[in-house]
Amino acid sequence: MQLVGMIEKSKEQKGSEQENEYMNKRMNELEVKVRSLEIEKEQEKQGKVKALVENDKLKQKVNKTEQEKQQAQSELDRQKTKTNESQELVRAFQQQVETTQSDNTRLTTEVQHLKAELQKLRPLTTQPKLQSKPEPKVLQIQQQVPPSLNPNMLIGIIPDKERAYQEGxxxxxxxxxxxxxxxxxxxxxxxxxxxGGFFERHSSLYKFIIGIADSSAVFGSNEYPWSGQNRQKTVCYWSDGKISHIGDQFIPGNSGIQQNKSVSCEVNMNISPRTLTFFIDNQEQGLSVRNIPSSIRFYIYLWDKNSSFTINRFENVQYSSAKGISNGKVIEFGKEWKRE
Known part of the structure; x- marks a missing residue:
């Protein structure tokens, strides 16, 4: 019985040792697993820290790029402002030049006119008073003609240099x-x-115009001769031979204006009412206008890209070339025109 008890006790001890060994093994495994988890956690933490560092670097890089972009934009804006200021200065200078040229031309014309008046008066002052006789009115008008004008005196007032320019x-x-x-x-x-002059490089699709405008008319960029209030201040001789003024009617009766063929306008400011007559190759046209304004400018209108008008005549003449045309028609400036 004692032997059996000892065997049983031995078995119990052996079982306890196996259980302890198993528990130790499990503990070791758990410790390994815990260390592994701690290592993974540490690695994950380091990864997050690294990611944060990289993110900070990226943010700094983005901020730097944005600053450089803003600096570049600021520099671009500064350059644009500088360019705009330069363009404004150029435009102001061009306007000043045009104004000066216009004033010089006007003063030259006035000087020529005064010289002509002086030449006219000199013979009268040298003759005895009893010999002076009144001259016929027509002769007086002829004597008042100043030295000839010339095309080089003309200065085009161009509202938009990007759409047209003058070259001689x-x-x-x-x-x-x-x-x-x-x-x-x-x-x-x-x-x-x-x-007068001649038109070039126009298609048949779009029309071109020559005419007169009241001196008070002002034409803006990309505007027609009849835009706004200028309809009441302009006479248009269209390339198809019609003329127009106030109203929507186009009055036929003149020859069409052919390209490379001379067309001209003659104004007679010495008579009352003052008149406007048109010519094609020096041939008087059937439609004319009377009672035109007391001061006018000549003008032309271009539409087609790269088209042109070349001035070949600008002169004051001693006698009017207008003789009247049978079956011609004289139309009144300042009234609405209607086709009969």
């Missing part, structure tokens, strides 16, 4: 879309004056 005696349309109404200095307020 030629007004040229650029390739920018739109139209150009170009009026010329000097202002005409006396004498018999003829203005």
């Amino acid at each position: 005696l030629k007004i040229i349309r650029t390739d920018k879309y739109g139209q150009s109404t170009v009026v010329f200095n000097p202002i005409i307020s006396s004498e018999i004056v003829r203005f």
Whole structure:
């Protein structure tokens, strides 16, 4: 019995040792697993720290890029402002030059006129008083004609240099879309004056115009001759031979204006009422206008890209070339025109 008890006790001890060994093994495994988890946690923590560092670096890089972009934009804006200021200065200078040229032309014309008046008066002052006789009115008008004008005196008032420009005696349309109404200095307020030239490089689709405008008319960029209040201040001789003024009617009766063929306008400011007559190759046209304003400018209108008008005549003449045309028609300036 004692032996059996000892065996049982031995078995119990052995079982306890196995259980302890198993528990130790499990504890070791758990410790390994815990250390592994701690290592993974530490690695994860380090990864997050690294990610935060990288994120901070990226933010700094983005901020730096944004600052550089803002600096570049600021520099670009500064350059644009500087460019705009330069363009404004150029435009102001061009306007000053045009004004000066216009004033010089006007003063030259006035000086020539005064010289002519002086020449007219000198013979009268040298003759005895009893021999002086009144001259016929027509002769007096002829003596008042100053020295001849010339095309080089004409200065085109171009509202938009991007659409048209003057090159010597030629007004040229650029390739920018739109139209150009170009009026010329000097202002005409006396004498018999003829203005003319020829059009080039126009298609048959779009029309071109020559005419006169009241000296108070002002034409803006990309405007027609009849835009706004200018409809009441302009006479238009269209390329198809019609003329227009106030109203929506186009009055037929003149020949069409052919390209490379001379067309001209003659104003007689010495008679009352003052008149406007048109000519094609020096042939008087059937439609004319009377009672035109006391001071006018000549103008032309271009539409087609790269088209042009070349001035070949600007002079004051001693006698009017207008003789009247059978079956011709004289239309009144300042009234609404209607086709009969």
